[in-house]
Amino acid sequence: MNVADSERVSSALEHLGYEYSPQIEKADVIVLNTCVVRQSAEEKAYGRLTTLLPVKRAHPEVVINLMGCLVGIKENNPLHKRFPYVDVFSPPSDPTPLIEFLISRGDHEQEQIETTRRYAVMDGDLILPNFSQGKQVIGWIPIVYGCSHACTYCIIPYRRGIERSRPPQEILKEAEALTAQGVKEITLLGQIVDRYGKDQPEYPTLAKLMAQMSEIDGLERIRFLTSHPNWMNDELLEAVAELPKVMPHIEIPNQAGDDEVLANMKRGYTADQYRRLVEKIRSRIPGVSIATDIIVGFPGETDAQFQHTYDLLAELKLDMVHLARYSPRKGTVSQRLLEDDVTADEKWRRFRAVEKLQEEVQREIYAGYQDLTVPILFEEKAKKRWKGRTPTNKLVFVETEQDLLGQVLPVKITWTGPWSMRGQLVETQT
Ligand code: SAM
Numbered sequence: 001m002n003v004a005d006s007e008r009v010s011s012a013l014e015h016l017g018y019e020y021s022p023q024i025e026k027a028d029v030i031v032l033n034t035c036v037v038r039q040s041a042e043e044k045a046y047g048r049l050t051t052l053l054p055v056k057r058a059h060p061e062v063v064i065n066l067m068g069c070l071v072g073i074k075e076n077n078p079l080h081k082r083f084p085y086v087d088v089f090s091p092p093s094d095p096t097p098l099i100e101f102l103i104s105r106g107d108h109e110q111e112q113i114e115t116t117r118r119y120a121v122m123d124g125d126l127i128l129p130n131f132s133q134g135k136q137v138i139g140w141i142p143i144v145y146g147c148s149h150a151c152t153y154c155i156i157p158y159r160r161g162i163e164r165s166r167p168p169q170e171i172l173k174e175a176e177a178l179t180a181q182g183v184k185e186i187t188l189l190g191q192i193v194d195r196y197g198k199d200q201p202e203y204p205t206l207a208k209l210m211a212q213m214s215e216i217d218g219l220e221r222i223r224f225l226t227s228h229p230n231w232m233n234d235e236l237l238e239a240v241a242e243l244p245k246v247m248p249h250i251e252i253p254n255q256a257g258d259d260e261v262l263a264n265m266k267r268g269y270t271a272d273q274y275r276r277l278v279e280k281i282r283s284r285i286p287g288v289s290i291a292t293d294i295i296v297g298f299p300g301e302t303d304a305q306f307q308h309t310y311d312l313l314a315e316l317k318l319d320m321v322h323l324a325r326y327s328p329r330k331g332t333v334s335q336r337l338l339e340d341d342v343t344a345d346e347k348w349r350r351f352r353a354v355e356k357l358q359e360e361v362q363r364e365i366y367a368g369y370q371d372l373t374v375p376i377l378f379e380e381k382a383k384k385r386w387k388g389r390t391p392t393n394k395l396v397f398v399e400t401e402q403d404l405l406g407q408v409l410p411v412k413i414t415w416t417g418p419w420s421m422r423g424q425l426v427e428t429q430t
Contacts, residue, residue, distance in 0.1 A: 001093070001189050002068060004140035006033045009067070009095040011128060016102055024055060029063045031098065034070035036155060038327040045070050049083060056085040063087045065098045069159040092160050093145055128181050137379045137406045139183035141174050142166070143209070144190030148199075149228065151255075152266045152333035153295065153326065156191055163192070165200050168209055175213050184406050185221035185377055186213070193224045194231035207239035214245045220408055221377060223393070225251040226293070229269050229277050237284045248285050249393040252277070253293035253322075257312030258305035261298050264338065271312055278316050289392035291320035294354060297347030298326045299338035306350050313354060317361045319392065325351050359418045366394065366416040373426050376411045378404035395420040 009031050010020065021027040030052060034045035045068075052064055067090040071077060077089055090097040128136055146161040147154075175186055188206070190196060197203035204212070210222050222245050227236075229252055240246050256262050257271045269277075281288055294309060313321065325347040328335040342350075369390075376388035376396050385397040386404045388411070397420060398404070398411055404425075411423035 001140075001142055002033050002035055004142050004189060005068065005093045005095075006031070007128060007132070007140075008093075009033070009065075009098065012095045012099050013102075016099065025059075027062065029065065029098070029102070030055070031065045031067055034066065034068035036069045036159060036329070038324060039329070040327070042070065049086070053085055063098075063102065065090060065101075067094075067098070068092050069155070072159040073161045093142060128178065128183075134182045135380075135405070136182065137184050137377065139178040139186045140189055141171055141178070141186055142189045143171050143206075144193060144196050147191035149192055149268075150266065150333070152264065152338075153298065153329065153335075155329035155332055158331055160191070163195065163199050165190075165195075165197050165203055167200075168204055168212070171209065172212060172216075175219065176216055179216050179219045182406060184219065184408070185223065186219060188222070188224040190224075191226065192228040192231060194227040194233075194236055198231075205235060207235045210239055210243060210246050214243050219245065221391070222246045223249060227252045229254070229267075229274055232277060232281070234284075237281060240288070241285045247391045247393065248288040249291070249319075249391070250281060250285075250288060251291045251293075252281075254312070255293060255295050256298060256301070256305075257309035258301070261301050261305050261309075264300060264334070265295075265298060266333070271308065275312065275316065278318070287392070289319035289394070290316075291322065291393070292318050293322045293324070295324050295326050296350035296354060297342035299334055299340055299342070301326075301342055310350075310353060310357065313361070314357055317365065319362070319365055319394075321354060321358045323351060323354055323358075362418040363416075366418060366421055369394070369413045369421055370416050371413060373410050373412045374423075375408050376423070377408045378406065380405070397422050398425060400425060 013029060018029060024030060032045070032048055032052070036042040036045065049066065056062060056064060064086045065088040066079065066083065066086045069092055071079065071089045071091055073091045079086070079089060088098050088101045143166050145164045145166070147157045148163040150157050178186060188210070194206055196206040196209065206224065210224070213219065213222055227250060232250070232252060240248060240250065254274050255265055255267055259270045262270060278290060281290060294313070296306060296309070326340070326342065328340045374390045374396070376390060376398070378386050378388040380387055385399050388396050388398065388404070390396060396411055396413070402425075410426040412426050413421050413423045415422040
């Protein structure tokens with residue numbers, strides 16, 4: 001989500017005549033886009049902010065913009081007092097405070113201002129920044145802003161506001177604009193992306209939206225994240241199974257495998273319901289990959305309860321686990337009402353246990369690709385190797401001098417590990 005937000009800021013700034021600077025000391029405008037989902041992310045944001053003070057002292061004319069979840073959606077933010085050297089504060093996904101600040105300073109020619117406005121109307125603010133034009137194969141489009149689910153541990157609803165689905169015309173226009181600029185794969189984003197349109201009954205469902213997106217010539221792949229188990233319905237599974245451009249990969253956070261912990265998290269399902277959903281997804285979409293999110297060390301989580309999570313993961317053998325240690329976020333229900341009573345050491349122990357289990361699970365899943373030929377979309381060249389992904393979102397590296405950027409090509413898998421694979425291009429006869 002933040003990558004998508006940052007791209008929009010970059011492109012808006014370019015329309016005002018700015019260009020990307022690889023060196024912070026040479027920049028006229030510095031945008032710090034922040035995440036606070038865990039304490040460690042928030043500390044990183046404060047750390048980076050502090051390093052900007054000497055830059056501002058040395059160059060008082062530089063404009064510093066703090067953006068994202070650290071700022072949140074509330075007016076009269078206490079950050080204004082704490083960081084007086086920040087010129088502009090922007091809520092998540094909103095470049096306008098910065099653009100209006102720069103325009104109001106009058107640094108810009110009228111013509112540039114008008115161009116910015118025209119582009120904003122024409123393209124829904126979605127021209128890729130110059131530095132990624134023609135190079136960026138993967139694009140992101142937020143389709144649902146905010147979240148109204150209120151899991152007890154989660155700060156997102158407080159910082160990104162209530163759930164708001166974006167109009168389908170805007171999304172389709174952005175998808176067309178991205179494709180016209182060379183993007184081949186688009187990921188539709190939302191905190192609970194499978195709730196797309198639920199707040200706006202006249203909007204299409206996510207399944208129908210992806211069917212419409214599939215009509216875009218030149219767009220090769222469509223993905224969506226993150227789904228909530230309670231909204232993963234048959235229509236959506238049908239769309240993933242039947243629409244060739246929608247990739248067979250589902251990100252569906254489980255968070256815990258114990259019913260009491262799930263209830264304390266207010267997730268709205270039991271471990272067995274999650275298990276049955278995974279079975280259903282697998283039977284409806286053969287070869288599908290499923291990724292999940294897990295939090296270990298939630299308040300009150302006993303050894304036995306953690307073991308339920310471990311056992312569920314060992315049983316389901318999911319393709320990927322995004323793993324986090326519980327981090328109390330100020331103002332959330334769990335932080336206010338539940339004691340953070342699992343020690344840091346114990347959280348680490350549980351984290352490492354799942355990590356180790358998952359490494360073995362993935363080693364086995366990836367080994368199943370050995371000698372198969374798989375269509376890979378190539379994203380970038382890192383050192384001498386081209387990096388691409390399978391439809392199931394697994395990383396594949398291919399060593400070649402050829403330019404593979406943005407192409408979907410058959411690759412024979414020659415080596416597999418727990419996190420990535422290597423392969424060779426299969427010569428196709430034309
Ligand atoms: N909205 C999605 C969902 O259904 O949970 C996922 C998006 S959330 C921004 C990304 C992940 O961060 C969550 O799935 C959760 O595992 C993790 N997370 C959120 N709050 C957390 C907290 N207080 N401590 C640790 N991890 C947390």
